[in-house]
Amino acid sequence: MSEKHVAKYPPMGWNSWDCYGASVCEEELLGNAKYMAENLKEFGWEYVVCDIQWSEPTADSCWYHKFAELNMDEYSRLIPAENRFPSSKGGQGFKPIADQIHDMGLKFGIHIMRGIPRQAVHRNTKILGTDKTARDIAHPASICVWNTDMYGVDASQEGAQEYYDSIFELYAQWGVDYVKVDDLARVDVGPDAPGAGFSEITLIKNAIEKCGRPMVLSLSPGPARVDQKDFLLENANMWRMTDDFWDKWELLYGMFERAEAWQGIGCKDHWPDCDMLPLGHIGVRTTPDRHDDRMTNFTQDEQKLLMTLWCIFRSPLMFGGELRDNDPFTLSLLTNKKLLEMHRDGRKARQISRKKDIVTWMSKTKEGKKYLAVFNLNDEVKETKLKFENYGFDKDEKVKCTEIWSGREGSLENGDKIALNPHGCMCFEIEA
Template identity: 70%
Template structure:
């Protein structure tokens, strides 16, 4: 038997258009960010370029959705890119010209979809590919998204339901899609013991991907997914959201520590609990905020280091949300820190080993003998702590050579050493040969 084939052996890393362009992203913005990634970030592991929601809507112009608006759709009830926003999609080419350009840069291309079938297809009772059933025959009219009006759910038991999903993923494979983020599907009740509409649609989607002839990463949103459903998720998806939309608010970051603790030990090759996007750099670009278009992240520099340390220690997928071409030096330093990226790439067995009065310690290890140790102060006051080696799996009789990963300063760690951390700060150490 050969080695098992993985589509997401490591947590995917890339850029997603949502945080900066909402529903309004266009071809120039996609390709511009792709070129920036290829030139500046690819060597550090960043490789996916994801076009988020509403790419099939000609009138999309902000983070807001237009209710019951007209969508671009082919004769088989399949949504296709809006040509006014993606000119290369004309003449039925779809996303293939964009995917080809992104692949030529050595990168991968992904899209966002809503679960289900377009309401306009159901109302017009349009055809489906590969079956005599029509859009109306497979629609689950009572299964609707509470925040987006584009789709009806699909009745997984209906004749033609699998063929519909097969047809859209066949089209995505022909376009050259490498990653599909499916929305309105990860936080509803889809446990096998109580199957709901979305649970059944996940199985249809997984089946369609397996037939399409192309490796496609399957990402499920939004969260929070339930930890008790981890077995189903591990069997059916490559990524799933642990949280609702994550934005640049301290309370969101503070809450992520509890979520990561709940999900620790679950992530593995091909299957990754997802902390959601990195709302860093220039976000909300399509929104007018005072005299500015959007804003730079509201997280302080220290809070951004906390975010990157936790996401990389936990091994969440990393999807940057800001307009890459507007990155400043500090933002790029977060994305190109080789020690932090290596922790994300090679860390194993990440776990929280201490939480007391909002002082938190996480650790992970590598196969080649490195230990990563992160000390977080997520409280509102300064913390003074004594680090006892027995609490972190080190020998009290030894001293260890370490490098602080954000400052690149080397030091010797001693048992019982005292540390002083200001509020909302992190220290993260790389310790070599900790087992010797």
């Protein structure tokens, strides 16, 4: 990537998708940014990300409008819809919003679809930096099956790199710090798969390196393939392990298998991504009639379990709820210092055991502190016995610890039994 350690730790922030779908507006972006600056910044939360369709004036939910008219400049580059982002008038783009977010001590991100707008191809508009046009570089057979906005870009064509260079030059001028590129992570992206995904990721990586501004590159949606990890580690800062993750227990249950498959791969600047945190007030405008407006369907135990897995695994943390509507419990999930220290400083996270839906993970810091998380994926209360031989402890040892969620301090011994609520967990910080 263009700067060493652009994502030294897994990025943490807020993304507009889970509450506003494709329809977020300027006031909502800035309102959530202000909340983050006042309540979460000190805990490491820093990115404010505007998700999909920000160039569409008519966007109103998660439901896409087929072949919608998008705001676009003369060089085939999408620009913000002025009715939703009034400060973008006069060709200013997202710069006024980014400036305000930067003034709060935060960072600004946007979502884009891979490719070039269909309307640019149909109108055969210009591309900055070349005499080639949108039609010259389009790959009309390379389309997204769930969104009609774009054609793929044919990386073999002259002008293809110049197009991507031009859009990232624009994002650098706006002050963008993070770009989530969609319709990429679950296609074949390895060096032996020269399809649209592979070629466009390469073009995007090159464009970021040229644009003069450090940017986190996040690839969506998943599931990305573990056998393509080397390519992903070389070319992206984040990549999705899963399709869109919502507040359904079966999806959270399935994340344990995905986390085990990707364990040991995340490292500085390169993070397998469990997807967003659908917590707090979500679904505000995810459907046109707003019938999905709700507080998360996850129980409090499930929310703690989710946060514990994401943090011990060291997934990026992108909160999806309307921050300004956080209740005290939701805020406590995002401000638990010991949990976030585990997320920031834990290393070599791995699944130790899984038996009858009792799952154990461990990680450790450079200084020797250890974290032990025990999860109950069963629908009933379960009791489990701690086995020190599995954790690298001496059988006769007594270890001092703090249970991260309750804050209780004490000690653990081999053979201790702990009772776990249905879909619940305990997570212990164990002194070095």
